[in-house]
Amino acid sequence: MNIGVIGAGNMGLALATIWSKAGHAVCLSFARDPAALQQQAAALPGAHAGTPAEAARFGEVLLLAVPYPALAEALAGVAEAVAGKPVLSCVSGLLPDFAGNTIGLPTARTESVAEELARLLPTxxxxEAFNTTFAEVLQAPDRHFGELNPSLLYCGDDDAAKTVAGQLIAEAGYQPLDVGPLRQARSLETLASVWVQLAAATGLFPQAGLRILTR
Structure with missing residues (x-):
């Protein structure tokens, strides 16, 4: 399928690399260095570089992987092009403390970034996906931790969009786990922040993965 990626940082580039190697066509966009963006896209099979609006028009599905302060800039000209399409977001408005000293402190946010996105992109x-893993795990040759692969929690309100998300999550080497409607992104984004802090405080960061075990 055609995948538009907005955000060519560590997360976006790592997922673009995985999906392009899996046979998907990728349009990579939104980087500080346009020349580097062109080089990164040229190094991937079936990939090309573009603007966020071009990535949105190109993709049958879109990945949004940008810092929260850059959200408005990244979405410029995107809304009309994503009508009816799945938009996967790993954007978080929380600020993980890499020293592990702020676990459990409250935030001023009253909604998740994913819910905010749903308001900004109403069609x-x-x-919500890919915010409970580290870019370094995505950059590794595979997602194996011994005999297990990490779980990847995701949520949304549209079943068809979640089916696409689950497929792409599995292709990236994770155990997909649907945790319900988009409102659950409030928990997932908080979990992501706590996970970073715990991994840093225990010395496990960045080569660590979450796994949900069931009987």
């Missing part, structure tokens, strides 16, 4: 189908 898109937003799915």
């Amino acid at each position: 898109a189908h937003v799915v």
Whole structure:
């Protein structure tokens, strides 16, 4: 499928690399260095560089992987092009403390970034995904931790969009786990912040993964 990626940082580039190697066509966009963006896209099979609006038009599905302060800039000209499409978001408005000293402190936010995105892109189908893993794990040759692969929790309000998300999560080497409607992104984004802090405080960061075990 055609995948538009907005955000060519560690997360966006790592996922673009995985998906392009899996046979998907990728349009990579939104980087500080346009020349580097062109080089990064040229190094991937079936990939090209573009603007966020071009990535949104190109993709049958879109990944949004940008810092929260850059959200408005990244979404410029995107809304119309994503009508009816799945938009996967790993954007978080929380600020993990890499010293591990702020676990459990409250935030001033009253909604998740994913819910905010759903308001900003009302005709898109937003799915919260990929915020409970580290870019370094995505950059590794595979997602194996011994005999297990990490779980990847995701949520959204549209079943078809979540089916696409689950497929892409599995192709990236994770155990997909649907945790319900988009409102659950409030928990997932908080979990992501706590996970970073715990991994840093225990010395496990960045080569660590979450796994949900069931009987």
